[in-house]
Amino acid sequence: MQISDFFEKYKGTVQELTIGKEGKSVIIGGDSVLPFHSFEGTMTRLPVIAMEVWDAPPPENWAEHLRSHFGDVVGSPVLWAKKCVETYGAEMICLYLASLAEDGEVDVAAVAARVKEVADAITVPMIVYGVGDKDADTAALKEIARVCAGEGLLLGPLVKENLNEIAEAAMEYGHSVIAQSPLDINLAKELNIKLTKFFPKDKIVMDPMTSALGYGMDYSFSVFERLKHVAVLFGDDMMKMPIIANPGRESWRAKEAKLNEQHGILWEAMTTMTLLLAGANVAIMASPDSMKLVKKMMGQFTVS
Amino acid sequence: MGLTGLEIFKLLPKTNCKECNQPTCLAFAMAMASGKAGLDQCPYVSEQAKETLGAASAPPVALVKIGAGEKEVALGNETVLFRHDKRFEHPTGIAISVSDTMDGDELVARVEKINNLVFDRVGQIHHVNLVAVCNNSNDPEKYAAAVKIVAEKTAYPLVLITEDPGAMERALEITGAKNPLLCGANAANHEAMTDLAKRYGAPLVVKGERLNGLAELVEKVVALGHNKLLLDSGAREVQQVLTDQTQIRRHALKRFRPFGYPTITFAQNENPVQAVVEAGVYIAKYAGIVVIDTVDPADILLLITLRLNIYTDPQKPIAMDSKIYEIGKPGPDAPVYITTNFSLTYFCLAGDVEASRIPGYILPVDTDGTSVLTGWAAGKLTPDSIAKMLSKSGIDQRVSHRKVIIPGGVAVLKSKVQELSGWEVLVGPQESSGIQTFLKQHWLA
Numbered sequence: 227m228q229i230s231d232f233f234e235k236y237k238g239t240v241q242e243l244t245i246g247k248e249g250k251s252v253i254i255g256g257d258s259v260l261p262f263h264s265f266e267g268t269m270t271r272l273p274v275i276a277m278e279v280w281d282a283p284p285p286e287n288w289a290e291h292l293r294s295h296f297g298d299v300v301g302s303p304v305l306w307a308k309k310c311v312e313t314y315g316a317e318m319i320c321l322y323l324a325s326l327a328e329d330g331e332v333d334v335a336a337v338a339a340r341v342k343e344v345a346d347a348i349t350v351p352m353i354v355y356g357v358g359d360k361d362a363d364t365a366a367l368k369e370i371a372r373v374c375a376g377e378g379l380l381l382g383p384l385v386k387e388n389l390n391e392i393a394e395a396a397m398e399y400g401h402s403v404i405a406q407s408p409l410d411i412n413l414a415k416e417l418n419i420k421l422t423k424f425f426p427k428d429k430i431v432m433d434p435m436t437s438a439l440g441y442g443m444d445y446s447f448s449v450f451e452r453l454k455h456v457a458v459l460f461g462d463d464m465m466k467m468p469i470i471a472n473p474g475r476e477s478w479r480a481k482e483a484k485l486n487e488q489h490g491i492l493w494e495a496m497t498t499m500t501l502l503l504a505g506a507n508v509a510i511m512a513s514p515d516s517m518k519l520v521k522k523m524m525g526q527f528t529v530s
Numbered sequence: 531m532g533l534t535g536l537e538i539f540k541l542l543p544k545t546n547c548k549e550c551n552q553p554t555c556l557a558f559a560m561a562m563a564s565g566k567a568g569l570d571q572c573p574y575v576s577e578q579a580k581e582t583l584g585a586a587s588a589p590p591v592a593l594v595k596i597g598a599g600e601k602e603v604a605l606g607n608e609t610v611l612f613r614h615d616k617r618f619e620h621p622t623g624i625a626i627s628v629s630d631t632m633d634g635d636e637l638v639a640r641v642e643k644i645n646n647l648v649f650d651r652v653g654q655i656h657h658v659n660l661v662a663v664c665n666n667s668n669d670p671e672k673y674a675a676a677v678k679i680v681a682e683k684t685a686y687p688l689v690l691i692t693e694d695p696g697a698m699e700r701a702l703e704i705t706g707a708k709n710p711l712l713c714g715a716n717a718a719n720h721e722a723m724t725d726l727a728k729r730y731g732a733p734l735v736v737k738g739e740r741l742n743g744l745a746e747l748v749e750k751v752v753a754l755g756h757n758k759l760l761l762d763s764g765a766r767e768v769q770q771v772l773t774d775q776t777q778i779r780r781h782a783l784k785r786f787r788p789f790g791y792p793t794i795t796f797a798q799n800e801n802p803v804q805a806v807v808e809a810g811v812y813i814a815k816y817a818g819i820v821v822i823d824t825v826d827p828a829d830i831l832l833l834i835t836l837r838l839n840i841y842t843d844p845q846k847p848i849a850m851d852s853k854i855y856e857i858g859k860p861g862p863d864a865p866v867y868i869t870t871n872f873s874l875t876y877f878c879l880a881g882d883v884e885a886s887r888i889p890g891y892i893l894p895v896d897t898d899g900t901s902v903l904t905g906w907a908a909g910k911l912t913p914d915s916i917a918k919m920l921s922k923s924g925i926d927q928r929v930s931h932r933k934v935i936i937p938g939g940v941a942v943l944k945s946k947v948q949e950l951s952g953w954e955v956l957v958g959p960q961e962s963s964g965i966q967t968f969l970k971q972h973w974l975a
């Protein structure tokens with residue numbers, strides 16, 4: 227028997243999607259092989275890392291390590307975002323709308339104005355991520371879409387209950403969206419089908435939900451892998467959207483991460499790296515130290 | 531993979547004698563194809579058929595054992611490329627390296643650290659698996675001395691890393707009876723190394739120059755009469771290792787025999803933290819063994835947790851029995867906690883209850899091993915199932931109060947549980963790490 231190159235026959239290419247506007251944009255997706263399989267096909271580009279910034283000060287039990295990097299800027303999303311870009315070299319910012327979870331009435335106009343301020347202050351494109359409360363997210367994201375018209379934001383999460391309203395606003399003002407479903411490829415596809423009935427296919431990113439290492443990451447890993455298979459091996463048009471992972475916030479919730487800085491840095495780096503291996507095209511990270519580890523690792527891969 | 535029912539049928543006697551407890555030879559062939567019957571159940575298969583069928587039903591990745599006794603490491607028997615296709619069988623062995631350039635005391639201290647790399651996670655003990663002794667000195671006598679010390683100080687199987695057959699022979703004189711892994715054979719030394727491996731019946735790493743060289747060398751070693759093997763494509767850069775690991779597993783599954791063995795990888799980045807991430811990549815992608823140079827518990831806890839995630843059976847979450855668990859020595863006035871029987875959930879809670887230093891009772895409701903929110907979303911953690919747990923577990927006999935704490939994530943269940951069970955319901959924090967503060971404010975106050 228002779229050794230032969232068992233290369234996969236690929237049938238699909240992950241949709242390319244541009245986040246941002248002229249002069250400050252990032253492209254994600256475009257691969258037509260399994261993750262990092264540049265030996266057998268086209269891996270157009272490496273995944274992109276976005277750094278997370280909160281639009282309201284994080285709670286007291288926020289990890290000490292993160293506070294050591296950002297304690298001086300947590301009061302100002304603009305300064306926080308600038309620090310990520312200027313000091314830590316972030317390619318993209320993900321603004322997390324923590325303010326929506328605060329007690330009391332939410333001033334949607336103020337939230338949107340803050341997002342606009344951050345967008346204007348930085349030289350990189352932006353993701354805007356709600357808190358996961360579907361009503362609060364809908365109200366805020368719609369207003370943000372309007373106020374930030376033309377910025378080419380990536381807005382989410384859209385879930386099956388609020389997808390129409392947010393997607394319509396995103397379409398009107400030229401943004402892309404993140405469709406989120408809980409760790410289930412069938413639900414992910416269903417959501418994409420609903421969305422693409424009126425929304426452009428090439429402006430959708432899938433969020434299959436991230437869980438941290440040791441806290442359910444096995445589920446995320448396999449769902450990411452399966453989604454990627456269906457896209458590139460089976461060529462299913464409804465599954466070719468790029469995948470977003472959210473390992474930063476999830477990892478730093480782990481007990482191990484909070485207790486010990488070195489654990490935390492590795493916890494976030496490893497959760498991220500594993501999900502990139504499973505198929506994430508963009509990952510949102512929290513710690514600059516973890517990001518450095520992941521980038522160094524990715525630097526050892528070439529694209530093809 | 532394997533043969534189809536019809537292919538198997540062609541090799542059977544076709545007499546339909548029924549001695550295999552199947553109505554026909556065809557039915558037996560179908561049962562065999564789906565793994566429900568074994569060839570030994572048919573007394574009439576020919577020798578030739580046995581050979582053909584035996585080879586086809588052997589696992590695509592051979593099972594290889596290293597060491598002996600309680601700490602024996604089993605690798606291989608893998609049948610899939612992706613865990614979601616079935617599951618991965620034998621978790622990656624983590625090997626910690628030591629160098630024969632260390633002096634005696636240094637070696638002893640390091641081996642003791644390795645022995646202590648033991649962690650309790652979700653109720654199971656996890657640890658590293660092997661100690662890799664490297665012949666960095668290039669001196670067979672120094673190597674033998676180091677192997678002697680390590681072998682005496684640890685119960686873990688050894689990986690003997692030297693390409694010098696002379697040094698290997700000296701090491702085997704010391705520890706050859708304990709089934710160490712010889713690492714190993716290359717194009718230049720494979721005859722001598724294979725000879726040693728055969729003499730001690732020990733597993734051998736075959737290191738080839740890229741995949742083609744590896745396949746050739748494996749065939750040579752097998753022709754010399756040894757088949758307890760591990761594979762090393764010689765690659766050390768991450769991208770090449772990942773490529774080779776993938777191709778080796780693919781070939782194995784397609785029954786390319788020379789690659790039908792577990793692999794060994796080396797995480798060698800000069801930055802030690804970066805090396806941990808590298809080891810993680812190899813664990814996620816098919817490594818049979820990963821050799822790494824760290825004794826830092828933080829590094830190893832990370833790798834062990836990752837390994838646990840990659841190697842759990844995706845079809846079966848690890849679940850607990852649904853019954854009363856005592857944390858500390860709880861008395862009649864101790865708090866009672868409701869949770870679910872997903873072991874991860876239970877152990878998060880149990881750890882935090884223990885840390886609060888207030889003994890308590892934990893009652894995991896049977897949610898088929900799902901987390902609090904998943905159990906709730908799936909309709910398994912309900913007011914009804916909680917009330918039943920309270921009445922049927924016998925907890926009312928153990929405590930004199932009637933107050934129960936439920937997870938903050940399912941606060942909405944409060945009034946319904948109260949109504950159904952008659953117990954007063956306290957809504958605990960969202961995350962179990964908040965229990966200590968919660969108890970101070972709501973239980974002790």
Ligand code: B12
Nearest residue numbers: 442869875900901902903904907908936937958959961962
């Ligand atoms: C992994 C996961 C799954 C896995 C299951 C894993 C498992 N064995 O449970 C799979 C993929 C199977 C799954 C399926 C589903 N899931 Co799910 N899943 C998750 C995920 C990502 C992580 C869950 C987890 O493992 N958490 C870790 C454990 C340790 O957390 P925990 O049990 O909550 O325990 C913590 C606290 O509750 C607290 N605690 C625990 N016990 C106690 C007790 C007391 C007294 C106190 C005070 C505190 C406390 O401390 C613990 C540590 O902080 C979550 C999202 C998330 N990040 O939480 C979604 C999530 C739970 N899933 C969700 C859903 C909707 C589903 C599905 C219904 C989706 C579907 N339609 O298919 C199915 C249902 C499954 C079924 N039919 O059986 C939703 C639930 C939404 C809701 N609020 O109703 C979530 C929140 C995702 C989301 N945002 O949409 N899921």
Ligand code: SF4
Nearest residue numbers: 546547548550555572
């Ligand atoms: S015992 Fe063998 S020969 Fe007889 S029916 Fe079964 S398979 Fe056929």
